[in-house]
Amino acid sequence: MPEVSVTPESFEMVFYDAAVIGEVVAEVAERLGLEEAIGLEIDEQSPLGRSKIVSYDPIQLWVDGGALENTQRPRQFGKARSRDTIGRLLIRIMDRRSGRFDDAPTDEELELSQFSAWDVHCVGRLERLGIGGQQKRRQYQFRNRHGFTDVADEAFNQLWDSSELSWTEIERISEECRSS
Amino acid sequence: MRKIFPAEELARDARFIRQTNEQRLSDPRGARVGGGNTSEQLAKLTPELANGPDRARALMHGIFVGEIQALEGAGRTCWDFEVGEDVPFELKLDMARQCWDEARHCEISVSLADHMGTELGEFAENGLLYEAACNPDPVLRLTGVNRALEGLAIDVFNTMKEFGNLAGDPVLEFCEDWMLADEVTHVKMGSDWLRRLTENDKERLDKALEFQKVVDRLFSFNGFRGEDDDSPIQLTRRFRELAGFSDDEIDEIADMSREARAEAPS
Numbered sequence: 239m240p241e242v243s244v245t246p247e248s249f250e251m252v253f254y255d256a257a258v259i260g261e262v263v264a265e266v267a268e269r270l271g272l273e274e275a276i277g278l279e280i281d282e283q284s285p286l287g288r289s290k291i292v293s294y295d296p297i298q299l300w301v302d303g304g305a306l307e308n309t310q311r312p313r314q315f316g317k318a319r320s321r322d323t324i325g326r327l328l329i330r331i332m333d334r335r336s337g338r339f340d341d342a343p344t345d346e347e348l349e350l351s352q353f354s355a356w357d358v359h360c361v362g363r364l365e366r367l368g369i370g371g372q373q374k375r376r377q378y379q380f381r382n383r384h385g386f387t388d389v390a391d392e393a394f395n396q397l398w399d400s401s402e403l404s405w406t407e408i409e410r411i412s413e414e415c416r417s418s
Numbered sequence: 419m420r421k422i423f424p425a426e427e428l429a430r431d432a433r434f435i436r437q438t439n440e441q442r443l444s445d446p447r448g449a450r451v452g453g454g455n456t457s458e459q460l461a462k463l464t465p466e467l468a469n470g471p472d473r474a475r476a477l478m479h480g481i482f483v484g485e486i487q488a489l490e491g492a493g494r495t496c497w498d499f500e501v502g503e504d505v506p507f508e509l510k511l512d513m514a515r516q517c518w519d520e521a522r523h524c525e526i527s528v529s530l531a532d533h534m535g536t537e538l539g540e541f542a543e544n545g546l547l548y549e550a551a552c553n554p555d556p557v558l559r560l561t562g563v564n565r566a567l568e569g570l571a572i573d574v575f576n577t578m579k580e581f582g583n584l585a586g587d588p589v590l591e592f593c594e595d596w597m598l599a600d601e602v603t604h605v606k607m608g609s610d611w612l613r614r615l616t617e618n619d620k621e622r623l624d625k626a627l628e629f630q631k632v633v634d635r636l637f638s639f640n641g642f643r644g645e646d647d648d649s650p651i652q653l654t655r656r657f658r659e660l661a662g663f664s665d666d667e668i669d670e671i672a673d674m675s676r677e678a679r680a681e682a683p684s
Contacts (some may be wrong), residue, residue: 251446266635285447285467303447309476309541310435312445350468374535375475382471 241265241275252303252313259306262317266323266324269367270332272297278324280306289323291345299327305353322361322370329360332407342405351383355397355412356405362398373398389418421498425545428490433539434483439636442544454549462610463577463650465585473650474534474590479684481574482527483543484567488604489520491563492550498556505556505615512607519589519600522615526593530580533589550633557615561626566633569658573643576654630635634671641679645672 242263244256255392263278277298279326284302292298298410305323333339333356343352358376365371377394393415422638423528430436430450464470499505549561575598581637582590614622637643652673657666 240533270680283447285445287472299472311537312437312441312542317674349429374532375472376535378472378475378535381587386585387587388505 240267241274242267243275243277245277246282247278249280249282249303252307252315254303254306254315258315259320262320263279263324266321269369270328271323272328272332277369281411285312287323289327289339291327294331294334295330298333299324305405311405318370322364324370325362325364325367325369326357329364330356333360336400336402340405340411349415351412352392352409354380354383355408358394358397359400359403359408363401382414384412385418387415387418391413419497422554423494425491425549428487428545428548430543433537434543435539436545437542439546439549444562449574451678461650462472462648462652463581465581465599469586470599472535474578475534475576476541477574478527478530478534479536479573480544481542481578482531482538484523484547484571485520485527485529487545487548487551488518488568489524491548492516492520494551495556495559507579509556509560509611509615512611516604516607519604523597526597527558530593532591534656546633546636552568553629555626557612557622557626558629560611561630562610562633563664564604565612566630567606568601568608569661569663570634570637570643570651572598572657573651573654575601577651580652584586588602596616597658600656605658605661605663631670632676634674635678638675638678641675644675646676649675666677 242260244260244263247256249256259278259280263276267273267276272375275296277296279298280303280313281301282303285304285307286302287305287307289299289301289305292300302321306315306320307318334342342348342356348356355401357379361370361376363370365373376398377391378416380394380397381390384393393411396411397403402406403411461467463473465474467473468471496510496517499510501507501510520633524610528538535649547563549568550567553559553562575594579591579594580600582588582592582594612623612626616626641649643649644654646651653668653672660667
């Protein structure tokens with residue numbers, strides 16, 4: 239199992255356990271085939287759900303405390319949500335390292351529509367690995383960025399069902415339904 | 419059947435988890451309201467926000483559980499009071515009509531949850547609306563629920579309708595517009611009955627309006643609902659006028675929101 243370091247080591251505002259979080263991150267990484275060390279920094283003060291990759295090598299992740307929260311029980315840790323959050327970050331790292339995303343904009347430069355299209359492709363693959371899911375939630379986000387149309391729904395299905403798209407293909411699919 | 423049914427005993431299946439007001443307000447990260455959080459930098463809820471669609475989903479779920487509680491509250495008001503002694507028969511007829519509307523809103527909200535990719539019970543349920551509907555005085559009950567909370571619903575539905583319009587989502591926009599029309603009627607019922615039942619009882623009128631302020635204040639964290647451009651939930655003057663609010667009353671809610679915003683920790 240990959241070594242995971244979680245910061246902070248203890249929490250005051252939420253009822254999280256760094257050891258449990260570390261186990262979940264390691265489990266997701268292992269299922270994705272990542273064996274290297276992973277650092278995870280959590281802003282426990284924020285109940286929002288933002289997350290980002292601080293460094294690709296070594297892997298360093300940052301999340302709002304809310305991104306690991308059980309939405310039914312505020313301040314409690316949510317395993318399923320955490321798997322989804324961490325899985326989406328790690329699979330993006332793997333995509334960028336694959337060579338298929340060399341021409342993709344940096345994370346900061348991604349437009350909402352581009353990010354949403356890539357995210358659909360990430361979550362579709364994660365679901366098939368048994369990590370995360372919520373297909374209709376992702377479809378709603380995708381429709382908000384690409385339109386509530388049959389063309390957008392077809393694009394969504396293509397992104398969700400495909401196993402290894404390149405950035406160029408994702409960008410083309412996204413662009414086509416935005417211009418239709 | 420007993421009168422005044424306690425909020426803790428409302429029937430819910432295993433999908434729903436209740437969060438008490440104490441839990442909500444004691445969250446050191448800020449209380450959740452309007453699909454967002456009071457610690458969040460204020461921004462009008464639009465699809466252009468990175469978390470806009472998810473905030474809209476959470477807000478819609480809050481509306482859904484609010485509809486369930488509004489149905490339960492209006493149903494209780496039909497039963498809890500005696501005709502003649504406590505309330506006129508026509509008030510019960512209005513509440514029966516409201517039950518019909520709220521039941522339809524529940525069905526619409528379930529369909530919208532599915533449309534937006536939300537599971538029923540995905541977010542914690544807060545029971546404030548039904549708690550306001552437990553007031554033993556029918557005038558205070560209608561003022562707290564129909565004028566304060568259904569008044570808030572007017573603002574929320576209008577915000578969600580605009581969200582649907584901006585996102586190009588005809589389903590959301592259409593559903594919100596229809597529910598909004600009903601909410602204006604419910605608030606108008608509250609305004610009309612408040613005036614009729616307190617016509618010769620200034621003390622009771624003052625007490626009811628004070629109760630409304632208490633409920634309104636509970637939903638004014640950090641100016642979350644207000645008239646500023648970046649208020650996540652926009653105070654909707656026109657629909658409130660149609661619902662029987664005077665300009666002074668609307669000004670007062672707007673002021674309350676501004677005060678809450680000024681008092682909020684930066």
